[in-house]
Amino acid sequence: MILIAIAYVVICILEIKYLKKHKRKMTGYISIFIVFFISSEVLYFFNPSFQITTIIRVIFEPLEKLILLE
Amino acid sequence: MKVITQGQLTMYFALHIFSTIIAFLLGFLLQSSGINSPIGIIVGAICGLALTYITYILGVRRPDKYFVDYGKDIISKWVHYPVLFFIIITNFFVIIIDLWELQDFLSQFYLLNTPPWAIVSFCGLCIAYTARFGIRSIFRTAEGIFFITLLSFLLLPFFVGNNIQWFIVKGFITQFSMREAWPSVYYTTSVFGQMTLILLIFPYLEKPKTSYRSLIYSSCIAVLIIIVHMVPIILVFGPELIRNLNYPELEILRFIKSGSFLETLDPALIALWLISIFVKLSFMVFIVSHIVSRTFKLKDAKPLVFPITFFSVICSLCLAKSQTQFYSLIHGGIMTFFIIAEFFPIVYLIIDSIRGSYRKDNEGEAIQ
Numbered sequence: 039m040i041l042i043a044i045a046y047v048v049i050c051i052l053e054i055k056y057l058k059k060h061k062r063k064m065t066g067y068i069s070i071f072i073v074f075f076i077s078s079e080v081l082y083f084f085n086p087s088f089q090i091t092t093i094i095r096v097i098f099e100p101l102e103k104l105i106l107l108e
Numbered sequence: 109m110k111v112i113t114q115g116q117l118t119m120y121f122a123l124h125i126f127s128t129i130i131a132f133l134l135g136f137l138l139q140s141s142g143i144n145s146p147i148g149i150i151v152g153a154i155c156g157l158a159l160t161y162i163t164y165i166l167g168v169r170r171p172d173k174y175f176v177d178y179g180k181d182i183i184s185k186w187v188h189y190p191v192l193f194f195i196i197i198t199n200f201f202v203i204i205i206d207l208w209e210l211q212d213f214l215s216q217f218y219l220l221n222t223p224p225w226a227i228v229s230f231c232g233l234c235i236a237y238t239a240r241f242g243i244r245s246i247f248r249t250a251e252g253i254f255f256i257t258l259l260s261f262l263l264l265p266f267f268v269g270n271n272i273q274w275f276i277v278k279g280f281i282t283q284f285s286m287r288e289a290w291p292s293v294y295y296t297t298s299v300f301g302q303m304t305l306i307l308l309i310f311p312y313l314e315k316p317k318t319s320y321r322s323l324i325y326s327s328c329i330a331v332l333i334i335i336v337h338m339v340p341i342i343l344v345f346g347p348e349l350i351r352n353l354n355y356p357e358l359e360i361l362r363f364i365k366s367g368s369f370l371e372t373l374d375p376a377l378i379a380l381w382l383i384s385i386f387v388k389l390s391f392m393v394f395i396v397s398h399i400v401s402r403t404f405k406l407k408d409a410k411p412l413v414f415p416i417t418f419f420s421v422i423c424s425l426c427l428a429k430s431q432t433q434f435y436s437l438i439h440g441g442i443m444t445f446f447i448i449a450e451f452f453p454i455v456y457l458i459i460d461s462i463r464g465s466y467r468k469d470n471e472g473e474a475i476q
Contacts, residue, residue, distance in 0.1 A: 045418060053411040066406050074415040078422040085426040091437050094201075098441025098448075105444065106291050 039082055046075045110314045111244040114322045117313065120250035121303055121326035123257065124391065126333045127384035128299055130261070132209045134338065134357050136438060138350040141292035143276075143283050143342055146335050148292025153331045155293065156300020157324065163304040163453040164320045166460065171316035175307045176402035182460045189403065191452050196399055198449040200420060201442065202302075203392050207231060207424035210385060212431065213355060218378070228421050231386070236417035238390035239397065240410055243312055246394060249387050257380045261333050265340045268360060272343040279347060298443045300327060301450035308395055354431065393417055 050071050057064050081090065129137070129149075137145045170178055180188040211227045219227055238246060303323050310316050341356045353359055361377055394409070396416050401409035428434040 042422060046415070049414045049418060053414065056411055057408075060408065062407055062411075066404050067411050070400065070404065070412060071415050074419045078419050081426055082422060089426065090423070091427065091440070091442075094442060094445055095437070095440040098444040100441075102439075102441040102444040106294060107287070 039079060042078050042082060043075070046071065046078070109311060112247050112309070112312050113314050114318060116247040116251045117306075117319060118322040118326045118329070119254040120247050120387070120391070121323060122329040122333075123250050123254055123384050124302065124388045125299055125326070125330035126261070127257075127381060127388055128206070128302075129296070129330075129334050130337055130357055131213075131381050131385060132206065133295060133299065134334075134341070135354050136435075137292040137295060138338070138341070138353070138356055140295070141289050142351055143279050143347045144285055144289035145292045145342075146280070146338055147284070147286070148289040149296050149331060149334050149338065151289065151293045152296025153300050153327050155297040156303065157327050159297070159301045159450050159453075160303040160306065160323055161320060162457055163307045164323070166453050166457045167307045167310040168316055168319075169460070171310050171313070174311055174402055176399055179456065182456050182463070192399055192403055195449050195452070196396055198446055199392050199396050200423065201445065203235075203389055203396075203420040204424045204427055205438075205442070206385060206389055207420060208427045208434065210382075211424065212434070213358075217355075217358065218375075225425055228424055232417045232421040234386050235389045235393055236414050238386060239393040239417070240413045242410075243309065243391075243394055246387060246391050249383075253380070253383050253387070257384055258329075258333070260377055260380050262336060264360070265336055268340050268344055272340060273346065274343070276343050276346060283347070294447075295443050298446040298450070300330075301447060303327075304450045304453055305391075305395055307453055308398060393420070 050068070053067065053071070054064065057067060137148065141148050167175065176192060179191070182188075183191075207228055210231055211224050214227050215222060215224060238249060303326075306313075306319060306323065310319075313319050337357065341360050342350055344360060345353065345356065350356055358378075393413060393416055397409040397412040400406075400412055400416070406412075428437060
């Protein structure tokens with residue numbers, strides 16, 4: 039989890055440099071970076087007990103079985 | 109703005125489809141449909157083209173505008189933004205699944221004892237760099253490697269010619285069953301249906317009105333190459349053994365003895381595969397960054413590429429612990445999830461035709 043945070047900090051610094059160089063507004067970008075960072079950490083933290091694929095399986099598996107005539 | 113030629117479009121989508129199916133889905137299709145998989149590929153390609161045609165009709169009505177921007181004028185923004193979110197999630201899943209399979213494949217055969225995070229990170233770095241250079245670079249890369257990849261893929265039947273068991277050929281007629289072919293029709297439709305992504309890149313096309321013809325050519329090339337690969341695999345291994353192979357393509361490559369100086373051909377062909385997969389995944393990353401940047405009215409999509417790729421890398425590391433878990437996911441409705449995303453343009457087209465809003469847009473532009 040610490041490594042993920044470090045990687046995001048590095049990416050953030052590099053992108054801020056790029057944005058400053060090209061004179062872009064930073065607010066929108068930084069909020070998106072924060073969303074991705076939090077999502078990554080949450081996903082990694084809850085990984086063994088909860089997986090995002092579980093939601094897909096619950097919703098779409100019965101539908102697919104119906105379509106594939108299983 | 110208009111940076112993609114018709115040739116590049118044809119080559120990119122052909123590469124996109126055949127690299128996905130040959131590298132990852134071939135084993136899965138052969139397991140579900142056996143000897144009837146080639147029929148499934150042909151029918152699936154036709155269904156995928158039908159889906160793409162609907163998307164093309166919608167896109168060609170406003171060839172100079174971005175779908176992300178005008179979609180909310182067709183159906184309200186309360187529906188359009190959740191649809192875009194759904195498309196982003198499906199694209200993320202395509203990237204995550206392909207990255208996981210790439211990692212699994214490389215760690216099983218070539219990078220033994222290498223930790224998965226290292227493999228996925230380096231693959232992610234290559235993908236992010238390609239995507240960051242922009243859509244022109246992605247399509248040019250596809251154009252650059254297309255012919256050499258095509259040549260290498262078309263050579264396969266000549267190398268395995270001696271090992272083919274010709275008596276199996278009659279099985280294609282005697283064992284024909286559309287019901288058995290149906291799962292591969294369904295899965296192939298979801299891959300060919302990925303051509304619907306053209307809707308998001310219409311303003312980048314040099315000649316948007318003739319783009320559907322290019323997509324037909326790319327589908328024909330992709331079908332030809334996939335069948336050229338699939339039929340020798342069936343004829344060499346037989347209908348029973350193919351149902352038990354996870355990576356039949358690799359098994360057949362290892363079957364080839366090409367001479368004393370080159371023990372097996374697989375490393376050379378795997379390198380070409382990797383480039384094709386990287387090009388495909390960088391396009392998917394580009395599409396996600398494009399949707400996010402246009403939705404939040406950001407001027408530049410480039411700074412979003414690295415966070416998106418890194419997020420995909422983390423997700424792919426969390427996706428599955430083993431191949432059994434991964435296959436239960438693939439059989440667990442993920443293809444339906446992709447197909448639903450490919451059906452959204454139909455809803456847009458119907459509502460757009462009823463409301464006739466595209467005519468007003470065109471008239472407005474003509475007056476200006």
